[in-house]
Amino acid sequence: MNVNSRLRELYPDSEELFDIVLMTNNHAQVGVRLINSINHHELTIERFCMTGGKSPIGYLKAYMTNLYLSKDSEKVTEAIEEGE
Secondary structure, eight states: OHHHHHHHHHOTTSOOSOOOEEEESSOGGGHHHHHHHHHHTTOOOOEEEEOTTSOGGGGTTTTTOSOOOOSOHHHHHHHHHTTO
């Protein structure tokens, strides 16, 4: 989001280069809390992928992911191995 903010400052007429998708293995019931937190902190996250306990790695291609960030090193390794 900071990159998008800076790009808007430098190039006010250009479109954002980064679309942020929140991917989580939580169930959709958690979605309301996530959306409330996102709104409370005024984050610009408009798309979500809630996998209901499954790994989100299989969804990376569907979301046309170019950069996958996670604090879970096993998920990062899994994404690399899948060629994501």
